Amino acid sequence: MKQLHDECGVFGVFGHPDAATITYLGLHALQHRGQESAGMVTTEGRHLNLHRQMGLVVDVFSEDVLSRLSGTSAIGHVRYSTAGSSSLQNAQPIKCMFEGGALALAHNGNIVNSDELQGYLKKNGHVFQSTSDSEVLLHLVATAYYDDIPKAVSGMMDKALGAYSMVLLSPDKLVAVRDPRGFRPLVMGRLDGAVVVASETTSLDLIGATVEREIEPGEIVVASEDGVRSIQAKPAREPARCVFEHIYFARPDSEVFGQQAYTVRKELGRQLAREQPVEDADLVIPVPDSGVSAAIGFAEIQDAPFDMGLVRSHYVGRTFIEPEQRIRNFGVKLKLNPVPELVRGRVVVVVDDSIVRGTTSRKIVEMVRARSPKAVHLRISSPPTRWPCYYGIDTPSREELIASSMSVEEITKLTTAESLGYLSVEGMHRAVSGAGKGGYCDACFTGNYPVRTDRNWPPQRHGRKK
Numbered sequence: 001m002k003q004l005h006d007e008c009g010v011f012g013v014f015g016h017p018d019a020a021t022i023t024y025l026g027l028h029a030l031q032h033r034g035q036e037s038a039g040m041v042t043t044e045g046r047h048l049n050l051h052r053q054m055g056l057v058v059d060v061f062s063e064d065v066l067s068r069l070s071g072t073s074a075i076g077h078v079r080y081s082t083a084g085s086s087s088l089q090n091a092q093p094i095k096c097m098f099e100g101g102a103l104a105l106a107h108n109g110n111i112v113n114s115d116e117l118q119g120y121l122k123k124n125g126h127v128f129q130s131t132s133d134s135e136v137l138l139h140l141v142a143t144a145y146y147d148d149i150p151k152a153v154s155g156m157m158d159k160a161l162g163a164y165s166m167v168l169l170s171p172d173k174l175v176a177v178r179d180p181r182g183f184r185p186l187v188m189g190r191l192d193g194a195v196v197v198a199s200e201t202t203s204l205d206l207i208g209a210t211v212e213r214e215i216e217p218g219e220i221v222v223a224s225e226d227g228v229r230s231i232q233a234k235p236a237r238e239p240a241r242c243v244f245e246h247i248y249f250a251r252p253d254s255e256v257f258g259q260q261a262y263t264v265r266k267e268l269g270r271q272l273a274r275e276q277p278v279e280d281a282d283l284v285i286p287v288p289d290s291g292v293s294a295a296i297g298f299a300e301i302q303d304a305p306f307d308m309g310l311v312r313s314h315y316v317g318r319t320f321i322e323p324e325q326r327i328r329n330f331g332v333k334l335k336l337n338p339v340p341e342l343v344r345g346r347v348v349v350v351v352d353d354s355i356v357r358g359t360t361s362r363k364i365v366e367m368v369r370a371r372s373p374k375a376v377h378l379r380i381s382s383p384p385t386r387w388p389c390y391y392g393i394d395t396p397s398r399e400e401l402i403a404s405s406m407s408v409e410e411i412t413k414l415t416t417a418e419s420l421g422y423l424s425v426e427g428m429h430r431a432v433s434g435a436g437k438g439g440y441c442d443a444c445f446t447g448n449y450p451v452r453t454d455r456n457w458p459p460q461r462h463g464r465k466k
């Protein structure tokens, strides 16, 4: 239903006897970051064993598959295609043999000069198995290799522009790296002495690991038999952490960029209520699940009761065929249904995290209105989404983003709500940077892209290729 999609999630473990099971669980806790494919590479110190498949983590890794993924170190990946089409060919991790031996890579993010780099590599005789920008990164590592994989990764960082939080595995090393702007999260922890890295802390929580720290922008962390080594491979640039991780993508129980996503989301809701209060509101209801934390914060400042006025079904499959238009708003109804007794006769405030095309918001408002409230007001805990993302989030093209062509008044009419209020860009930054942490990317709201290339800008569409 949500038309913005998470990018990917990565996980890695070095030096644990149950590496495959640990990675399976770690990926399970990252499932919200990608549901199209999952994969894992393990090593026992000699070979790299790969399994990847389309589908959810629970379906991809049976007991039998896990028992064949032997070894004490592993990397894993869950994917929603951003660059590259949705097919097994583009699933990760990617594995190769090169001069330095066997190597596998799992990547979260998007490389903005990928087409240009791939064109250059092809002219120099490189062949590609997929359309994924992650394969370009693997070629860059191989090209920069002289005698040491971390040095080769550093060489790759000289050429790749954009967002990458990634893990690489060779038979004797786990390497974790984050781009110099730190767009995507990547944390490191310990489990029974083993080193673990993951996109989000929920992964580490599930396996009982302690969270040590974030991997810093521009940093390469190498885990091997010699211990853990940190290399500040590139100077950290002005940070451009993805603010949407806090608004919607990360799990609320994750600590992202040093802050609990739940707490930040609630503060976004509080700030929204300060900026866009609703007179005489009787009830604040979230669009579950992503609007819940913000709605709690909104209700607190609005001083109105919060309740779960929309109930979400968690069992919606992807293959259901819509029975044409016979049932109004059928697609949204499959997922959400209002509680009539809660909304009837009340001034209801519906809180959601974003509006993408506007169609879903309209359906939600219509659905609530059908239960006879006195009024339905819509409040959004982020600014209008006007620009596409080129750093690893699947957004529609600019033309499809409703706020790029319509004013707030026009969108209000489209949604049929009595009123519509967005959070301001300044209010968003105040809520997210409350702890004194600045340096967020807000390009999908402002169009101020922190990383661009001259030769390949703007890219056509880094969403799913048609």
Ligand code: SF4
Pocket (backbone or CB within 6 Å): 183, 241, 242, 243, 244, 245, 388, 389, 390, 391, 392, 393, 441, 442, 443, 444, 445
């Ligand atoms: S453009 Fe938006 S979604 Fe993309 S990295 Fe920046 S803030 Fe995140």
